[in-house]
Amino acid sequence: MLPPPTGQPPKTHIKKPKISDHMNGSDLNELFFPHEDVRAIQDQLVSEISETIRQKGNLIAHAPTGLGKTAAALAPALSHALKNELSVFFLTSRHTQHLIAIDTLSKIKQRYNLKFDAVDIIGKKWMCPVPGTDTLYSKEFTEYCKKQKEDYRCEFYSNTKAKAGKIKEGAEKVLEKIKNISPSHVEKIAEVCSQAKVCPYELSMMLASSSSVVISDYNYVFNPGIMDTFFLKAKKDLEKSIIIIDEGHNLSHRLREQMTERLSNFILKRAVREAEKHSNDEVIQYLDLIRDALDQLSRNLGMGKEKLVARHEFTRKIELIGDYEQVVADLEFAGDEIREKSKKSYVGSVASFLDRWRGPDEGFARILAVKKVNSMPYVCLSYRCLDPSLITKDIFRNAYATIMMSGTLTPTSMYKDIMGFPNSTVEREYGSPFPSKNRLCLLVPETTTRYAKRSDQQFRHIAEITSRIANMVPGNSAIFFPSYSLRDQINRHLASQLKKTTFLESPGLTKQEKQDLLHEFKQYKDQGAVLLGVASGSFGEGIDLPGDLLKAVIVVGLPLQVPDLETKELIRYYDNKFQKGWEYGYVLPAITRALQNAGRCIRSETDRGAIIFLDERYAWPNYRRCFPADWDTKVTKMYEDRIREFFAE
Ligand code: SF4
Incomplete structure (x- = not known):
């Protein structure tokens, strides 16, 4: 059982968030919104999420960068959870996204003087303080940890739990300590626990059982093996859980890999x-x-x-x-x-x-x-x-409410189909909160990376256009290619034409190597450098280069999957299931990747940048209609004039 809600509606001396017509009266009293103002468009998202939770429904929200998705989702979810003894799961695909959720919860807690626990959990392996365990494969680690616990050979575990399964006195004190600093980032919890020689994972499980909010990666809800144990240990109940899936466009791929x-x-x-x-x-x-x-x-x-x-x-x-x-x-x-x-x-x-x-x-x-x-x-x-809905559909049906959101969830109907959402699921597509004049989005139908048309001449032409654009951009540019092999073939021609320093992304960069490369790239913001990356590589998603650190992104070709047997089977499968094999199994995932690449450029309302999609296919009606409506894409071969005018403004 969760503790009774201790949060009270905002006291009168607290300035209530300014809420637009999209919010109704009860929202005003119940919403624990962390900021003074609710932004335009964000208010619509808050309102829709509130309503979805109230209706115990499901929502798929395409919500672009800058909308304030985390606050828009956590505020109504938490207020509903505290009132109704529910739990909120805020699930992300990357650890780095946990920070903003922790930050948002801390603000809510302070602003409304609330008392609630929240826990930030990552994979047990990454929390484990035993040296060398991070090199194990996940399944191996699970087996290793299980054995260590069974035989009481893990010092950290033995200090945490007695043989009867009860928490030890010393560990109880550490638990109190981490409750007092909740919500805290998992690294802080791991640090406190390893200093006290207790198991961070076990203590986090105990904290989870009293927590109204669990911030974790997808596995804790969508990996059946992990979910069963976690829900049992943390005393959670799916029917009483509001599931928020952040960066939801990643979930299908993650689940396919997990079940392979x-x-x-x-x-x-x-x-x-x-x-x-x-x-x-x-x-x-x-x-x-x-x-x-x-x-x-x-x-x-x-x-x-x-x-x-x-x-x-x-x-x-x-x-x-x-x-x-x-x-x-x-x-x-x-x-x-x-x-x-x-x-x-x-x-x-x-x-x-x-x-x-x-x-x-x-x-x-x-x-x-x-x-x-x-x-x-x-x-x-x-x-x-091939089918992630084998896992997700029952979860979406049984959870109290589900919110899936991302800046690249178009068309929402595809996600509804492939993830197995119920028919009653609400789909919403929100516009970007950033001024449209700050983004130039061109579709240049001059070249293609289509397999049948690949040739040295084609690669030379791509190199000419990309170098011309990168040379005229007043600052850094990033060029994303469909694969390393194509990148290298085109780069042979680029080298002589680019007048700027180039940075080459290599496959399988470590976290540190990636950070080092980005750090150096950023130093070139004034004279301008060019990052040559790969659509599904280390920099195609999840990096932020705000302000004047990145002025342009060029997406070369369509980053389609290799048409191997797996891709063909995926197309066949979705053809049988939805008569949309080509779109769901091949084209739309590539467009999502291209949009993610493009999204690296404009990260705040003051950022200005040019995004160029370089392939004739982007101008084809079937592909062009996959772009979010507010991107205001222009098909042009006069790209130089348009870019020059844009940066001259
Ligand atoms: S019980 Fe905790 S500390 Fe011990 S191996 Fe497992 S996760 Fe690591």
Whole structure:
């Protein structure tokens, strides 16, 4: 049970937020809005969110940057939760987005003199103070932690809980301390707990049970394994939870990845080595036979090829080794034993693949692929999830209310379909709060990166246009390409034409490398530099370059997925389900990526910037109508004049 609400409506000496006609009288009394003013357009969002929660409904809100989404969602959700003994889940795809939610809650708490707890949680692995655990795969960490707790071998856990499961006295004092500083960022909680040698995760769970607001990543609600444990431990009930999904455009991809399992010859090789190290002959024999099964399946598949595999094609081969259940159980057992000694286990990974492989066909694709990785043949059998609604639809039906929001959720109807929202879900598209005169948005139909039209001449032409634009921009520009390979082919021609320093994004940058590169790039804001990135790389989403740090973004081509078997299966799946395979499985996700890239440029109402979409397809009616209405896109080949005029203003 949650504690009774202690918050009172704003006292009379507190200046009430100025609320427009979109808000009704009861909102005025109940809303714990953190700021003095409710902005234009933000008031509509607040009003819609309030109404959705009151109706116990679902809302999909396309709400551009600068609208103040976090405050607009948290204020009505919290006020409703405190009054009705509910919990609010504010879910984000990145840890960096937690700060603004914590900040908003702190302001609400102070402004209205409220008493409520809130907790900020990230993955258990990232909170764990045991050295070396951050290098483990998530599943391995889960197994490792489980074992450590079961055997009372973790010092932090032993200091937190007694064998009967009760909290220890010392830990209770730490819990009081973190309650007193709530809402606090997870790093602060982790610091306090590790200094006191107690487990930050366990204490956060205890804090969660008294918290009206939980700020976490998607996993705590949308990963069934994690959700069940979390809701049980934190004493939460989905029917009494208001779910706010921030940056909701990321959820479908995250869930597809989460539900996908892969088995490769690389994993099997490592698993064999691991079993040899632990002298487990029976497991070595199993693994050799599984390797043979994979070899047989891929025997006639050429290098660089893929094919669909039926479930029975692989299971029958495993059944030749022994009873399927028994093979899985034996490998799981061996994996557990290995984890006890060395934290991670590839044998355990093989077991979990075999277990998942027996899952349903509907909403999944079973794909066998052979390619070269580091000059070595790489054979991979995967059980890939195509349909995120397999997880989300029940959650949306059972939660008290759900708000999914993002600056790139157009068309909202696609998200309603693919995420499995109920028919009654409200869809809203809000305009940008920033002055439209501050953004120049051009669609330049001069070139294309369409596969059939790729040529050196085409790349040279793209390089000419992009360098011309970047050279005339008074400051920094970022150019996003569909892939590293295309970027590098075009960059060969760019090098001689760009008059500015260039920064090349490399694949797989660490957090630190990314920060360092951005830091250096920012130093060029006056003389101007050019960042050459990739649409779905490190800088295409989630970076802020406000003010005069970035003056222009050029999106080269349409960042479509590689048309591999998985993409084709996705198109086929959505064709069968909604008769919209091409849009939902291929084109619209690419437009969303392009819009995310474009969004790096204008982050506040005083920012001015030019956004150029360089590909003939953007001007085609089917693609052009995917742009938010208020972007005021102009199709032009006179881009130089338009850009010059814009920056001369
Ligand atoms: S119990 Fe806590 S401290 Fe110990 S391994 Fe698990 S998460 Fe880490």
